[in-house]
Amino acid sequence: MKIIDPHIHMSSRTTDDYENMRKAGVVAVIEPAFWLGQPRTEVGSFKDYYSSLVGWERFRASQFGIKHYCTMGLNSKEANNEPLAEQVMELLPLYACKEGVVGIGEIGYDDQTKAEDKFFRLQLELAKELGLPVQVHTPHRDKKAGTIKSMDVCEEHGIPPHLVIIDHNNEETAKSVLDRGFWAGFTIYPKTKMGNERMVEVVRKFGAERIMVNSSADWGMSDPLAVPKTAKLMLDRGIPKEHVELVCYQNALDAFGQSGQFNENDWLKAETADQTQKYNGNSVLRGQVPQNLEQDNESDIIIK
């Protein structure tokens, strides 16, 4: 089964993760711009981060046969440093219309401060201007109210729900998000967000329409295989295959495909991840013999 992980921070992950993801069927990922754990204090740090999302990380993914896309935005935590946030807002339009940028994200609320609200709204306007989908991060604390507020503000700015992916949902928020016509992302993240057994029950209860699963794997204790593992668990526990395909692949494709930058042919037509291919050179794998990813190789112990 083909898998899309529509929310994963690959910049924090290793090449082993890429390799395992590819083996588990992941064909495409979306990396939302987020914070790095350590707050940035200069606008140049944002610039280099955004450049790496469309440059180095995209290349790194291609080495393993995975297509890498991103959403561009100023995250809510760092929106609180207002003078810096102003400068970042100047920078964003430069990146938002690049190839493979499939939305504005992840944006929204964290502490639900005034500054967060201001920059959330400014970025909604940017998304509107460019006709891009919006990927909304909902807060950990005061989640339910924060989620509802996020949707209210999107509507207030005239962004239709079919262009908005409300992320990090749980059993408590799912109903109102789906009832109002938004896409609902569910993050399978050990301990703090959702477990995948709960996810199986969510799909059993709400069906598969407009629901998508992601890992949000980052620099924390997270699992880059969360989506393929959840797909398998759903199948094992009797969720129909069509539904599993919707929540682990097709819905993400439909939602972010509205950007015009997320096209199935990008990976269906691409050949296998032949690492000797002209534009997918082997500098990450410096000194290694290129390996065909379709084969399992048992000789990993020998270091040549």
Added chain:
Amino acid sequence: MRLSTVIYHLLSEHLSDDASEWLNAKMALLEKGKEKDLFFSFSSAPRMVGKKTLTISAEQTKVLKMLGTGIEWQHLTVDTISRWLMLVSYPSHDESHYHAVLSKLFSTADMEEQIALYKALPLLPHPHKFRFQATEGIRSNIKGVFEAVALDNPFPQQQMDESAWNQLVLKAFFIGSPLYRIKGLDERANSALARMLVDFAHERWAAGRSVNPELWRLVGPFLDLKVFEDLYKLYHSHNSDDRIAAALACAQSTLPEARQLLEKDMKLCDAIERGKLNWDIFSRQLYAEEFEELQP
């Protein structure tokens, strides 16, 4: 004829009406010299004009040759050429302003944009201003970006100093790029590079690895008796590529020992002297074979 005019004509027959209208509007804006306009049109090019490969007629090839840019115009895509058009049309009379704007473009570029920018280096006004930028491209970890500077591009030959040039060639060996596509390879061969390459070959051999036979092309003109020993061994190895490479390198040398070795196989020697076999022909075959091996 002006470069921008030629590029514009080349492009126009490949554009849809919408794309053409968009590009014309952007070109009018760009003339005013606002950097934001360049940034936006440059980054939205693929989604507005598409990514088809350009077909170039024999007549157009002639015109392009007359421009004397040294660029290979085959296999380029519409978005790349549109981006080049923007770069050469943006006001450039103020040298440092032009350089500053382009530096911003380089530093915020995605992978394909970087490739388009580095390939455009030989077209840019004030090329000497972009010497450092070109070395940054050589330092890239992304093979496509490195090759945009290093292969089929006359800029390094024209603008790079010897140490930057030598790093370019060495890196090409390290990451397995086809050497014969580096412009000015023979003209800019030098003894320092030859010495580094021989050391590199010895390191590879010590590690039990093979050496790209193209390496000896850059060593041949600087052969001394010590390095000749390597060639002698190479000539007598079982690998026919190595044997031919040794012969080609010997033919580049004035060393009498090299001459003797070359004449051991008159058929091979003859082919080289009559130009039936040279480094370019050899390399093309080398990579063609490698390419065939990759086919399923």
